[in-house]
Amino acid sequence: MIFPDNRYRQLRAIQAEDFHTCFYCGCIATEFDFAPPKAHWQSYQYRQLSADNLQVPACKECVALLKPCTMGLVQQRREWVHTKIAAKYKKAIGVYLKWNEDELEELDFSLHHSIAAGLKLGEESHRRSNFQGFSHEIDGSKVADVLPAAMPIVLFDKQFDSLKDAILYVCKNYPITQPKLVERLAEQGNNIEAVVMEIQEEQEVAQFQRQLKIQSAAFAKKHNQSARFVSNEVERYLDKELAYSIAEALDLLYEERVKHYR
Structure with a gap:
């Protein structure tokens, strides 16, 4: 059993469906992350640096990815995790963005199995690297009933709920293949409007x-x-x-x- 550290306030989910959920990526939380890390808590106090002093439910992988991170704010640590997940599963996320399930039927068994596995892992990794957290309380005080939704993808005044939806729209309406578009997006920092304008030019x-x-x-x-x-x-x-x-x-x-x- 993991006991709380009195130097840190407790971040707890409000909704039952979010209990035991990693605040950073949405997976099952089996342990805690500390903002700032325990090894740096005294330094933050002595130097009066900005820190949340929060104990945050987290999954094993996120805790491992955060091990080198010395940042003291939960939002900073969340951004760190998201960057690391996106980098670690870059290939799988690429498969998810480049392929659609309806294309798998055209593949032989071996390739079908490989791409299907990549799609599943890529979709999960993409979701984890964009997870918005959940409504929570800190030491009994409610922080938020509803967290702000993720910013929609905007393309020439059209809004899309996800990057994948925007990619499918572009590939349907512009002469560019899905794999090529994903490659171009990587070059443009996922700015899909910039990519479309570049293609038009x-x-x-x-x-x-x-x-x-x-x-x-x-x-x-x-x-x-x-x-x-x-x-x-x-x-x-x-x-x-x-x-x-x-x-x-x-x-x-x-x-x-x-x-x-x-």
Whole structure:
């Protein structure tokens, strides 16, 4: 049996369904975490540093992940745990974000089993690394009836309850695969709106390059010019005046460089 430490106040769940639940990740709590850690309590007191002085129900893994953490506030320690869980289960979380259960039927038995296991672990790890805690009391004083909900994912004024929902929406409405989108999200710190804007910009550039190639080739053939010369000159005109269209740049090229030399 673990006895309370009198230097720390007790954080306890209010709702019965949250009893024996890890405050950091939502798993079954089998022990306690201390904010600040017991080994640093005296230092916090002597130096009058900010500390919650709380004994927090936690699971075995979260306590292990928090072992190197010397922070004294529960919220700091929660953020530490979430970062560590996300890093430890990065591959499984990646599987969860990249795959959907309806895609598993197309796989052979071995791959189906592997991806299914990754999906399950990834979903659990993703949930744990975003767990919001629960309504609780401290030494008999109620702290909160309802904790603030997790911030929704916002994408161009649309709100999604989870990153996975936002990913599925983007993949349905934009020409990008789920695995590729997840990779891009990692590069952009999970800023899905930034990724979509980046994709749109890339698409616009690709469309421009296609039109430049087509229109330059037609112009070159009509006026007996080098297609490379034409496209280079068009880009030079466009660099000078961004408001020009490709057609307007070709008209200028004709008037200034081609018309008088035919």
